[in-house]
Amino acid sequence: MWSDFIIIGIYLALMFVAGIFFSRNIKNTADYFLAARSAPWFWIMGSVWATNIGFLHGYLAHGGAAYEWGLIQANFEWFQGPFGYILTGIFFIAFYWRASIYTVPQFLERRYGSGLSVVYSLAWIVIFIVTIAAEFYLGGIFLKNILHIPFWPTVLVLATVVGTYTLLGGLGAAIMMEFVQFIIMILGTMPLLFILLHMVGGIFGLKEVMLTQWGISPQYFTVLPDLHHPYGPGPWIILGQCFVVTLGWCAGHQSMVQRNLGARSIYDAKFGYVVAAIPKTLGAFLYSVPMVAAPIIFARSGIFVERADASYGKLILNLLPSGMLGLFIAGLLSAGLSSISSVLNSTSTMIVKDIYERFLVRGRSDHHYFIAGRIATFGIIAASLLLVPVVLKVYLIMWLEQTLIAMVLGPFMGVLMLAIFWRRTNATGSLVGFITGGIFAIFLQQGLGVRVFFQISWWSFVLTFFVTMVVSLLTEKPRLEQVEGMTWDSDFRSKVGLILEERAEKKGIKVTEISRGDLRRPPWYLNIKYWATAILLLQIVLLLFFG
Amino acid sequence: MEERRRADPKMIIAVQMLSIGVILFILGLTVSLLSPVSRMEPYIRMTFLISVGSILLVGILFSIGGIIRYKRVKRR
Numbered sequence: 001m002w003s004d005f006i007i008i009g010i011y012l013a014l015m016f017v018a019g020i021f022f023s024r025n026i027k028n029t030a031d032y033f034l035a036a037r038s039a040p041w042f043w044i045m046g047s048v049w050a051t052n053i054g055f056l057h058g059y060l061a062h063g064g065a066a067y068e069w070g071l072i073q074a075n076f077e078w079f080q081g082p083f084g085y086i087l088t089g090i091f092f093i094a095f096y097w098r099a100s101i102y103t104v105p106q107f108l109e110r111r112y113g114s115g116l117s118v119v120y121s122l123a124w125i126v127i128f129i130v131t132i133a134a135e136f137y138l139g140g141i142f143l144k145n146i147l148h149i150p151f152w153p154t155v156l157v158l159a160t161v162v163g164t165y166t167l168l169g170g171l172g173a174a175i176m177m178e179f180v181q182f183i184i185m186i187l188g189t190m191p192l193l194f195i196l197l198h199m200v201g202g203i204f205g206l207k208e209v210m211l212t213q214w215g216i217s218p219q220y221f222t223v224l225p226d227l228h229h230p231y232g233p234g235p236w237i238i239l240g241q242c243f244v245v246t247l248g249w250c251a252g253h254q255s256m257v258q259r260n261l262g263a264r265s266i267y268d269a270k271f272g273y274v275v276a277a278i279p280k281t282l283g284a285f286l287y288s289v290p291m292v293a294a295p296i297i298f299a300r301s302g303i304f305v306e307r308a309d310a311s312y313g314k315l316i317l318n319l320l321p322s323g324m325l326g327l328f329i330a331g332l333l334s335a336g337l338s339s340i341s342s343v344l345n346s347t348s349t350m351i352v353k354d355i356y357e358r359f360l361v362r363g364r365s366d367h368h369y370f371i372a373g374r375i376a377t378f379g380i381i382a383a384s385l386l387l388v389p390v391v392l393k394v395y396l397i398m399w400l401e402q403t404l405i406a407m408v409l410g411p412f413m414g415v416l417m418l419a420i421f422w423r424r425t426n427a428t429g430s431l432v433g434f435i436t437g438g439i440f441a442i443f444l445q446q447g448l449g450v451r452v453f454f455q456i457s458w459w460s461f462v463l464t465f466f467v468t469m470v471v472s473l474l475t476e477k478p479r480l481e482q483v484e485g486m487t488w489d490s491d492f493r494s495k496v497g498l499i500l501e502e503r504a505e506k507k508g509i510k511v512t513e514i515s516r517g518d519l520r521r522p523p524w525y526l527n528i529k530y531w532a533t534a535i536l537l538l539q540i541v542l543l544l545f546f547g
Numbered sequence: 548m549e550e551r552r553r554a555d556p557k558m559i560i561a562v563q564m565l566s567i568g569v570i571l572f573i574l575g576l577t578v579s580l581l582s583p584v585s586r587m588e589p590y591i592r593m594t595f596l597i598s599v600g601s602i603l604l605v606g607i608l609f610s611i612g613g614i615i616r617y618k619r620v621k622r623r
Binding site (some may be wrong): 003006007010011014018021022025026027028030032035036037038039040107170175179183184187190191194195205252264317320321322323324327328330361365 | 595
């Protein structure tokens with residue numbers, strides 16, 4: 001066991017030192033919040049995926065759910081996730097990147113004015129601070145259960161490491177560490193799948209034992225189950241989860257989008273997001289598929305699992321030898337730390353750019369806002385640590401986070417889709433639509449007691465969409481500067497990406513500062529359309545195989 | 548004035564590559580040195596060696612790439 005401690009200690013120390021080493025390069029707000037717009041597509045790919053996977057949304061929670069409900073949990077990785085990544089990469093990222101913004105609310109502000117962007121910023125800042133506290137809590141509890149080390153010192157060490165490199169190095173340091181964490185998650189935790197499948201006789205051996213000998217329902221091995229499934233009815237997964245929640249998460253979650261805003265070109269931003277669907281697809285093999293096989297291992301070893309979310313820890317503790325366990329825990333820590341650092345960096349960006357610079361202290365030097373970013377990062381860490389003791393114990397806090405997410409994602413997708421695809425949408429329509437959709441989501445959740453999250457998101461999306469359209473038509477048209485270059489139906493229409501930029505430049509439209517290098521076409525093997533098609537075909541193959 | 552104080556994007560990528568390579572290499576080396584490889588079951592040993600070997604390989608490749616890029620940026 002001591003060797004596992006050393007491995008984890010060295011890993012944390014390396015991240016701490018590398019963060020300080022990197023921070024010497026950071027000089028202003030563009031460097032700090034957007035990594036000097038330097039990130040190539042492979043950085044974006046690793047970083048987007050690592051941001052997406054944490055303790056909360058990944059190994060522990062998804063693994064536990066897969067243990068309890070079966071392969072349905074893989075629909076996040078084999079179906080909706082890649083779908084959301086690809087659609088966001090192709091349809092939304094170009095508009096964000098071209099607008100030269102720091103945050104998603106800034107895009108909303110340019111398109112719709114300040115009302116909607118402030119509501120959106122404040123909702124996400126609250127969600128993010130609660131998320132960081134929950135990730136710290138889950139990380140501390142996980143290490144306490146696995147390695148029997150005290151909770152608070154563990155949380156403080158994690159906070160010091162992730163806080164130091166994010167506070168000093170900003171987005172560039174976060175992206176760098178997320179790439180390390182991406183590699184360790186993929187290469188360090190993948191062996192569990194092969195070891196488990198070897199032990200249970202492969203996928204067919206697993207099905208044979210569970211379906212024939214144990215008499216478990218075939219729905220346990222179905223990715224898209226029927227309408228009566230209590231955890232996630234298939235049609236609702238497609239409508240609500242895939243088209244609204246996942247797409248809203250991918251296109252509207254500041255942490256997911258901010259990595260792409262730090263890309264060195266519009267091509268890198270888009271391609272990085274699209275190919276991030278590959279590790280996203282692999283994610284199911286890291287935590288969902290192994291946990292579907294876990295009941296057989298537990299039954300053979302006589303291990304009792306009292307709670308589904310503790311199953312992942314028990315599995316690796318009983319299966320992996322010393323050394324390998326240390327590497328595996330480093331992989332799990334990577335998942336948590338990558339999420340914390342990305343959310344931390346995004347929250348500070350939103351606080352400084354959307355609130356502080358916009359409303360509180362205007363017109364100061366760039367250096368002033370750069371320092372404000374670091375102070376904000378420190379403040380967020382402190383606030384999250386204060387929330388740690390109560391975050392999962394006080395019902396109100398998680399209720400607030402869940403309600404805000406339910407309230408935000410459906411309405412956000414409604415106004416975002418109209419923002420880009422219908423130039424007639426205006427500020428009044430979007431604000432009325434967003435608030436109506438948000439209130440309706442709360443009414444569905446609290447008033448009517450709808451518990452399936454994607455049903456809430458779908459209906460609030462539909463209502464927002466129509467209310468925004470009707471109110472926009474009844475009020476005045478948006479000004480030209482609010483739509484030019486911000487909508488699909490602008491002066492450059494019909495295609496996405498580099499061709500658009502070329503046409504924009506020929507017409508002399510100042511859309512953004514595009515360097516000549518960005519207008520080069522990529523070679524055929526780096527063509528976004530080919531990769532997107534191949535990844536979507538892979539999802540179809542997986543769905544055909546697993547149903 | 549502020550334009551002069553911006554970080555060099557090429558230098559940022561070089562430092563990132565170098566740091567990633569060094570972290571992965573040292574981590575892979577530590578894991579391989581501290582693990583009781585000979586006492587592992589054969590199948591677990593094989594997956595372990597592939598896993599750690601891959602981390603070491605990625606670490607070495609990124610370190611070399613980072614050093615080359617770093618030197619190239621410094622020379623400019």
